[in-house]
Amino acid sequence: MAEKKPADQEFLEFVIKSLVDHPDDVKVDRAVDEMGVLLTLSVHPDDMGQIIGKGGSTARAIRNLVRIVGLKNHARVNLKIAEPQGANKASQKEAQAEGELEELKL
Numbered sequence: 001m002a003e004k005k006p007a008d009q010e011f012l013e014f015v016i017k018s019l020v021d022h023p024d025d026v027k028v029d030r031a032v033d034e035m036g037v038l039l040t041l042s043v044h045p046d047d048m049g050q051i052i053g054k055g056g057s058t059a060r061a062i063r064n065l066v067r068i069v070g071l072k073n074h075a076r077v078n079l080k081i082a083e084p085q086g087a088n089k090a091s092q093k094e095a096q097a098e099g100e101l102e103e104l105k106l
Contacts (some may be wrong), residue, residue: 006030008077012039015062017057020047036076039066045084054080 005013017023022044022086030041043051052059063079070077 011069034050038078040080042082
């Protein structure tokens with residue numbers, strides 16, 4: 001029998017698979033360290049726009065929901081959205097700037 005996934009990872013997979021066109025390509029890696037839990041999300045490159053949303057609004061909402069699930073389970077949970085293979089440098093810089101902005105809001 002398969003091992004049960006933690007609630008935060010299971011929740012994120014459910015939400016993302018409900019949003020994307022390629023649910024079989026959704027992968028969530030979970031790492032725990034002294035800073036808390038880090039969920040790393042990988043999706044099909046064609047689905048990145050759906051996950052990020054206009055102005056990053058969808059990604060921000062997903063991060064907030066994952067943090068709330070973490071709080072309920074007494075853990076600090078952060079979400080990292082992995083850049084798809086072959087992405088251009090401009091989108092990487094935008095994603096980095098968005099990540100820095102998110103950190104400032106915390």
